[in-house]
Amino acid sequence: MTDPAAGVDRELVAESINRAMERFPLILEILEELSRAGIPHPGDVEIRHGCERGLTSMLAALARIPPAAISPDPAGEMEEKAGRWLLGEMPRRLVDAGRLERFEQFIGRLLP
Numbered sequence: 001m002t003d004p005a006a007g008v009d010r011e012l013v014a015e016s017i018n019r020a021m022e023r024f025p026l027i028l029e030i031l032e033e034l035s036r037a038g039i040p041h042p043g044d045v046e047i048r049h050g051c052e053r054g055l056t057s058m059l060a061a062l063a064r065i066p067p068a069a070i071s072p073d074p075a076g077e078m079e080e081k082a083g084r085w086l087l088g089e090m091p092r093r094l095v096d097a098g099r100l101e102r103f104e105q106f107i108g109r110l111l112p
Contacts (some may be wrong), residue, residue, distance in 0.1 A: 013068035020061035
């Protein structure tokens with residue numbers, strides 16, 4: 001078993017998380033727009049499917065990131081940004097609860 005304190009640099013892990021999640025706001029915007037439409041328009045099902053695939057791709061990218069070292073040092077700007085991706089009402093309303101929980105688990109595991 002590896003020592004978590006000897007993990008990867010926290011700043012590098014935070015940068016990797018932020019790169020993996022950079023399209024998250026766009027996907028939320030698209031899902032928000034789709035949820036506003038009372039009647040689905042042609043192509044909406046395909047767009048929603050594309051958003052789901054995008055979220056799955058982000059989860060896969062997060063799964064490949066090694067966990068950061070456990071550190072008592074204060075969080076840097078990149079780490080703070082990495083911790084904010086899932087905050088707010090929009091992710092909770094627009095992303096499936098099970099999938100959102102997996103995002104939370106991955107990010108929590110990567111930045112203990």
